[in-house]
Amino acid sequence: MNEEKKTSYIFFSVLIAFVFSLLVARLFYLQIIKGDQFYQFSLGNAFREISLRAPRGKIYDRNGVLLATNQAVHQIIVNRHLVKNKDALIKTLAYLLDWKEERIKKKYKPDPLLPNFYPQLIANHLTYDEVIHIRAKISQIQFEDSNYDLSGIELVNGHERYYPMGEEWGHLLGYVRQANPKALADLKSKNQGPIVLGDLVGITGVERQFDEQLRGQNGFRQIIVDARGREVQKADELLKENLQTQSFTQGADLVLSIDARLQDLAYKAFGNRSGSLVALDPKTGEVLALVSNPSYHPSQLTGRISPENWKILKDHPRNILLNRSIQGQYPPGSTYKIVTAIAALAEGVITTRQTITCNGALKFGSRSWGCWNKAGHGPVDLYGAIKGSCDVYFYKLGLKLGVDRLAKYARLFGLGEKTGLFDLGEKPGLIPTKEWKLKNRKEEWSESENLGISIGQGTNLLTPLQSALMIAEFSNGGYQIHPRLTKFTGDRETELKSFTKIPWGINSAQYKRIHQALVAVVEESGGTGKQSRIPGIQVAGKTGTAQVVSLNSRVNKEDHAWFVAYAPAENPKIALAVIVEHGGHGGGAAAPIAKVVMEDYLTRK
């Protein structure tokens, strides 16, 4: 071996010896110098870590109205693995709470969704007086005999999600639950930030969509407890220096684009009729109101819901759990004629001046396809056809266009696909094509189907959100907006210009003509949407009636009423879609609801 290698081995031997003597020195310090203190401590005491749960962020509407917050609650929890004598414990709890033992036993039963060691809630919402009372009893017990046992019990301050507003917020805000192991694994696999068992997580709606942002970061506090599980206040210095505390970080607050007053007005305007209203700012894409009726109060589903209550909601006759604004899929009816008109003009199958004569019906194949106006509209041009909602005019456009060309323009509006407002639960609607039919129904597209889809009947389906998106994108001059739930702060016009212009392929004169016709629908005498007129503000809109095809012919249900609108017509600040299920005609049932919302939004000081 050469000299270099020899020094090398000496070097490493010394290094290893040095490290080992370091380890021995450390052992000497811990076991000999501090050993007695550690030993005394280990006799009866133990470290416990108390999790300091971070409250979720608050949720506000665009004007600062509080929609969701947290409420401090006093709770009694049991740590099942620390319980020494279950029977004595139940007896003690019954004494403390003045409850029957049966009730305690029921609460003590493990939640099947949570692991056995997980702290279980025994009593929630204790009042301050109750807390004082219980504390007094606890100290009393501790001096008495061993018939009472409190090991495993903790009196803690928790917080609960609290929704101060009404039931109009159920679908939109969604609700939260304590994360169970399954939800936890799911969230972890999606890399949704640090989260532990029992943290509140959003299950649906805004709470779900912005869950990661709303959830805070938990902290913890280490304490020293004695053999009975009580906190030892006078721990000696050595041990105290080892205790760590980390405060929690509350979740970030969220300011929604929603206008709480509109949400409330719209929900009330439906009364006991089922339906939905979606209002957007056509320049920013902000969702101003997202209403689904009927609805439930968000707190009804928060926390541990009893099977009975769940059954009531699940079996609700009007399908209360369906969020109609994003999950209800309806044929758009005549509101869809806006899309057909754009497609026809862009594809050159009609000009704005050309007229088509309506005799009240169109014969196609073996069938006569009626116009809603049995007397017929006579010769109508585009303007007249939209204003009078002439079906025959649009049948003919539909025949000339064909399904695929019409679908192309619907797609340009973003119809037939999810808007992405919510990751969970949103339905895509349906814009049929020849290919779609062949694939899904195993049939060729029939020419006669072109008539139905051109007036929004038949296989095409839109959600209220998509209808609102359609009318908003028309009203803003054809910019592709992206519906958003968070408030936009900035210049609306600049924001609008930052969006992509939809390549419709119609010129401004043609656009203007459709726009004028939509104004006429509301503002001219005989317009179908006249019930949405607002004094001093020009409104543009389109009514629609979606036929309800009932499988049970004996129950002849009324058609769904649609109304889409925007106002002020020349510089729109709000665009919306309203559907009233089985409401009959759009002009009668849906337009008045639209009016209430638009008027409040536009005339509010």
Added chain:
Amino acid sequence: MDKRARKYFYQFHWPLLGVLLAIMTMALINLYSASLNQIGELSGHFQSQLIWFVLSLFVIGILTCLSDRFFEQISYHVYGVSLLLLLAVVFFGSQKSGQQNWLVFGPLNLQPAEFAKLALVLVLSKELCRLKDRKELYGVSFLRVFAFILLPLILILIQRDVGNSLFFIAIGMSLLLFYGIRRRLILTFVFVGLLGAGLSYQYFLKPYQKNRILAFLNPEKDPLRSGYHLVQSKIAVGSGQFLGKGYKKGSLNKLRFLPEKHTDFIFPVLAEEWGFLGSFIVLALYFTFLMMLLSASSRARDQYGSYVLFGITALFFWQILINIGGVLGLMPLTGVPFPFLSYGGSSVLSLSIAMGIAFSIHMRRYVF
């Protein structure tokens, strides 16, 4: 017995085997206590480890019979296979405590990272010999060496196993340090720097700063818990005092305050029950063990042999240091098993393969 066999019999490193057997016996005695629960029932860990130990003696026996040339020849293959296994973990691995580093073959759970460590030792030894032969000290050839270290390192980082990935750097650095005196100087600085960083991390950073670092390095592992574990570990060790609380009497161990007590926190169990005296004796055993390996390295027949033996020494050294340093609160806890003392089939198997190779090389030190 023919002449060659007799020669090998006499040249076999009996003292090293003796120390190894002493370590294994001690490890089993300790694991037995750690495997008992509060009411005195034995969990399956003890039996399972016993089987692994018996198996590992066979592995050592078989490998000792194989020629050291054979290990040299298959260095690259072993390395390649270990990379493939690591890659397989990335795609098919199953998770345990947040890290996706297990391969499941029926009833058998494998941690390829444990084998990759040894593979790295073999391949680096080969590479460094190659460099030495050509007298290339600098330049492109060194990049090759780094690539050999980096490949498994990256694959393990993907699995979020920061503890083990640092380990690869430690082993790579140790062998490079061993390779050359000039680099040794530079690397010593790096080593001192790392030690300084580790110490300042431990003593000068504020808790929230530490948590940020930990959260950055290993977001899955919930860094907030590590402080709690450490406190429990220190109490267990400290309360052992000079003579210990006595075998099977460690209260913290029994009350299950010590997390992962049969793997990462096996040393505190020992320290609590056997006290300073027992811990000192065990550390002395391991120290003797390391010194024997190091001296075997210096007596190896060829360069390759001495590199491999040195690498194996480093393998043991770093595992011991990182584990005890962690549980005694001298450095961050990373979750590296204590050689032979900790429960774990993959760890025991890979270490016994290493020992088999060590015995084989040492036994053939006079064969030319």
